[in-house]
Amino acid sequence: MILLSLKPGNRARIEPWKTVPESSLLRCQEMGLLPGVEIEFIRRAPLGSPVEIxxxxxxxxxxxxIASYIEVTLI
Structure with missing residues (x-):
């Protein structure tokens, strides 16, 4: 499942990169969005973007x- 499909309050673990374009990969890594990291989905803006985790x-x-490229597993 992708990060965008989470609901507020859902906790998930980031999966290994498969679909993140190279242009976004470094930025994700700099922000700490690494495979195995646990996140909590906080909210989505009224018009859909941005999302807060x-x-x-x-x-x-x-x-x-960027959020549409990140695959996660619910925990």
């Missing part, structure tokens, strides 16, 4: 385009 004790806001 929590990793450990900090919040990230991601563009819908």
């Amino acid at each position: 929590r990793i450990n004790d900090f919040h990230l806001v991601l563009q819908e385009e």
Whole structure:
């Protein structure tokens, strides 16, 4: 499943990269969006983008385009 399909409050683990374009891969890695990392989906903006997630004790806001590439598994 992709990160965008999560609902507020869902917790998930990021899966190994398969579909992230090279142009976005480095940016994702810099933000800590690495395979195996656990996240919590916080909310989606009213018009769909951006989305807010929590990793450990900090919040990230991601563009819908980047979030659509990130595959996750519910935990």
